[in-house]
Amino acid sequence: MxxxxxxxxxxxxxxxxxxxxxxxxxxxxxxxxxxxxxxxxxxxxxxxxxxxxxxxxxxxxxxxxxxxxxxxxxxxxxxxxxxxxxxxxxxxxxxxxxxxxxxxxxxxxxxxxxxxxxxxxxxxxxxxxxxxxxxxxxxxxxxxxxxxxxxxxxxxxxxxxxxxxxxxxxxxxxxxxxxxxxxxxxxxxxxxxxxxxxLKGSLQRDAGRHREPLRDPVEDATHYALGVIADLVLDPSETNPLFQSLRLSNDEKPGKSEMERITALNHLLAAVEAHSRGRSVQAASEAEKAINAGVVHPAVYFLLGFLSHENDVPKALQALSRSATDSKLAMASELLIGGMLEEEKNYTEAVDAYLRAMYEADATTLPVEMSAALRLQYRQISEQIIKMQDEERLHYVCRSINGQIMRRGWRQQVQGIRQLLPPASPEAPPNALVMLMLLPNSNQIVAGLSRAQRLVSNNDLLAALEELYYDLQLAPSETLLHELIATIMIKRDHLDAAIEKYLLISRKYELDGDRNQAVRVLSQANQLSPTNLTIRNRLIELLFSLDRRDDAIRQYVDLAETYYRLADLDKARATYLNVLRLSQKGESNRDWNIEILKRVADIDLQRLDWRQALRIFDQIRGLDPEDMETRASLVELNYRLGQEAAAISELDSAVTYYDQINKIPTAMRMISSLVAIRPDNSDMQSRLFAVSRRVKNMTDAISLLDSYADELLESGNKPAAIVHLETIIALGPPNTMEYRKVLEQLRNG
Incomplete structure (x- = not known):
């Protein structure tokens, strides 16, 4: 098997x-x-x-x-x-x-x-x-x-x-x-x-795969370089990118520029033709002559380096160092450089080149915005490996990278390996693929992981688990393998075992000093058991230790929401208040505080604790005096508590505030919402009329009242709709008779 x-x-x-x-x-x-x-x-x-x-x-x-x-x-x-x-x-x-x-x-x-x-x-x-x-x-x-x-x-x-x-x-x-x-x-x-x-698209892709053979990185780059050269030589004009740095003497004769361009073109065409016939030495000679004629394009340097790398190493190294500046040619250029240096047993510089090539391959698997963090990782890895001065280890790195990416289908290979790794995030930067390749028995492990991935995709979870346990014997402390095992445990509904595995991995990351990764793994355990206080508290401690205060507070909010969903309102409220205290210790986040207070108020309303809810809404109003729903809640809660004078005072205060900031329509909307609750309240009715009269354009006021009445009728609140129609009629619009007819129909209906 x-x-x-x-x-x-x-x-x-x-x-x-x-x-x-x-x-x-x-x-x-x-x-x-x-x-x-x-x-x-x-x-x-x-x-x-x-x-x-x-x-x-x-x-x-x-x-x-x-x-x-x-x-x-x-x-x-x-x-x-x-x-x-x-x-x-x-x-x-x-x-x-x-x-x-x-x-x-x-x-x-x-x-x-x-x-x-x-x-x-x-x-x-x-x-x-x-x-x-x-x-x-x-x-x-x-x-x-x-x-x-x-x-x-x-x-x-x-x-x-x-x-x-x-x-x-x-x-x-x-x-x-x-x-x-x-x-x-x-x-x-x-x-x-x-x-x-x-399915049809999949079959078409498969058919395309058979029509166009997969290439290794050097074949890819050669194909690209020849294509670029073929496109460019068709245009011998001065604007041609091939001749950006054409070297001409100050006393050149008229027409010399054109002559040199034609000469360079002829050399390039001869190089391409010789390469197509398998005459590498002749092709390299023609490419070099084209460069000497002034061609500076990386594609031509790559062609020269590729054609020379087996018989003229110094020339190839010089040319490939130039072609490596082109992102489309960098990976193949560095692979060829690494291979030549490895042949010369210059393992230190070979490793550096191979790691640059591996970075280019790895970068194709991630969004562009993660490239900088990934590049930094590869630099650090290169420095660490080279510091060892272990020739056998350096040689192993060269062989491992070459074996994994110097192959046809390399894109699928690196993408497949990337899919095996934990997802990257701003807090936990992407893992460098090369770390997996540097493990002992890396080829066996990567092949085993790929087989496990295929088994998982076919839903053969038990066989995938067996494959991973076999790989674990080759690298017992490799956290990636443990994470994949935990993932399969989840798919098999073995949640307790998966949680234990995640806790083990998290401790390993902590011991290694990688607290961001520990947080990432603990977060996964937390998702499986959101009410496990031991996990969540450790997660919060780690977040605070990383100065990720907002994330830590968000964990408290999530815990409160979990209690809320479980209908444990007392614990939910206590947790929300704890969040509020923590958020106020740091830089005050007004919007966050408002949101938390609203959730606390909602719990108080559900518990029918009107007085406590009133206090909370009063705090919210202090933070956000424009919030209409908060002001309406303050009015309504005062009524529920039998504090009618306080309710009217609150209502008048709100109207005055909205008038001062030129938002009378907001005041209208607020009073309309209160009329919907208490349509028989004469104070509400009189204030709806008074506020409507303060709208600058009476047509706008009537239009707003009309729309509110429609909403109330659609929701079945006929008494409140009647109050709005009476207010419109009191304002005396030109079509008063039409409104009277509608009002009469409602009263008789």
Whole structure:
């Protein structure tokens, strides 16, 4: 099996299949061997035999979705769409049972792409998206289902679906538009999926992969350099970048510049032609002549360095040091430099070059904004390794880096390794990939990790766990392996074991002095057990020790919210107040304090502790006097406490404040919200009229009151709507009679 995995890793599928068959001859019902053989046959295009193997694997392990999913892919490749759809549904159901929503989505998307009118696919996708918090995607699927339902003659169900889409995402323009169309009795636009489904796109990528062979970094760079040269020599003008630094004497004769450009072009063309015929020495000579004629482009320097690196090391080193300034050529240039220096047993400088090459490869796996932090790590690693002055260790570093990235498919290789590492963040900078490569037995470990990753993607968690434990024997203290084991434990619902593993890893990081990584891992443990005070308190201590005060306070807020969700209001309130004390000790964050106080007030309201809530809202008003909801709450709470005079005083104070800052419409809105609660209160009614009269443009005031009345009617609050209509009539608009008719209808209705 291990030989088969190794062959599969190198994409030697025929050889892999042979090893898997040998394994099956020893254990005919071994699920892992069956599944692996099926993949090897599928990759070779031997679809019928692959189907037979996958059917046997499915019988052996009926709860595993991988065979169903791969059979669906084979049926699609054979254009047997109905069977592909059926198997995709089965795979999706099994992935959902295994709590793997992402893979379930992929299979349902496949069905949706090839059978766009399939209601089951859209509704299942909608439910899953909603469950995992991808609300825009859920809305789109609900709307697709609504469209299909309406076109099938069931407008009532279609409307219910659209209304539900609006409920989960009220601001969705697509849902709003669909709702308006349904209200107007119009047909929703016919649902049209993308031109190619996820499986078809995958097959197209696979086909493209076979059409265009993968290149190693030097082949990549050579291909790029020759392409640049070919593009540039077609333009012999003075603006051509190839001739930016053409060296011409001051007393040159007219026309000499043109002659030198033509000479340089001829040398470049001769170099390209000689290279294409395999005449490296001649090609190098022509490239050097082009450079001597004034060509300074890094692509030409790379071509010279590449062509010379086997027979003229000094010339190649000089040329490649120039081409390394081009980001597209840097990695290959440094690899070639490292290789030449390694051959000369100059391991110190070779390691430096190899690490620069490794940085360039690593940088392709991360966002650009993380490049600086990554570059700094590689510099520090280079200094640490070189300080050892251990020739054997230096040579090992050279061989390890060369072996991992001087290969075809290097991009997939480094991207695959990056996916194995913990995610980077501003607080925990990215781990340098090279650290994994520098472990003893790094090739075996990386290959093992990749096999584990593939097993996880096929939902074969037990086999993946076994693979990681085997790798752990090669590097017992490697935290990455322990983290991956914890991840699989979570997938298998072994949460207590995963938490223990995370705590072990965190302690290891602390002992190594890497508290940021310790925080990252503890945060993962905390997510698994949010009410575990031991974990959270240690996390908070570490955050304070790193001077990450805001993050520490945020942890307290999260704890309070956890208590709140568990309906433990006393603990939630006490924790929020603790957060407030901590935040006030440091630099005061006004917005944060306001938000926390509002949460405390909300708890007091739920506990019917009006007096305590009143005190809290009074503090909030001191921090944010413009907040309308806070001022309205102060008025209402005074009424609830029987303090009518205080309520009126609070109301008048608010109106005066909004008048002073020229925000009378805000005062109108506040009083309107209070009228909605107490429509029979004459003080509220009189103040609504008085404030409305203070709006500069009476038309605006009436328009606002009209809109408030509409809102109240829609919510079923007829008494408050009547108060607003009476206020409009009292203001005496030109269309008073129309408002009187509406008022009469409401009173009689």
């Amino acid at each position: 291990r030989q088969g995995h190794s062959a599969a890793w190198d994409q030697r599928w025929e050889q892999a299949a042979r090893y898997y068959r040998e394994a099956l001859s020893e254990a005919p019902d071994d699920y892992l061997a069956l599944n692996s053989l099926g993949l090897s046959l599928m990759e070779q295009g031997q679809y019928d035999e692959a189907l037979q193997v996958y059917r046997k694997a499915a019988k052996r392990s009926p709860e595993d979705p991988a065979p169903q999913e791969n059979m669906a892919k084979i049926y699609e490749a054979q254009n047997r769409i109905e069977e592909a759809v059926l198997l995709s549904f089965q795979a999706a159901d099994l992935y959902l049972k295994a709590h793997n929503a992402d893979r379930a989505v992929q299979n349902l998307q496949r069905v949706s792409a090839y059978r766009p009118q399939n209601m089951r696919a859209h509704t299942q996708l909608a439910v899953i998206y909603e469950r995992i918090g991808r609300l825009p995607s859920a809305v789109k699927e609900y709307l697709a289902a609504a469209t299909i339902t309406q076109h099938n003659g069931d407008p009532q169900t279609a409307r219910q679906m659209v209304e539900y889409a609006l409920k989960i995402q009220p601001n969705s323009q697509e849902a709003i538009s669909a709702y308006e169309k349904l209200r107007a009795g119009k047909l929703l636009p016919e649902y049209k999926p993308g031109k190619s489904g996820p």
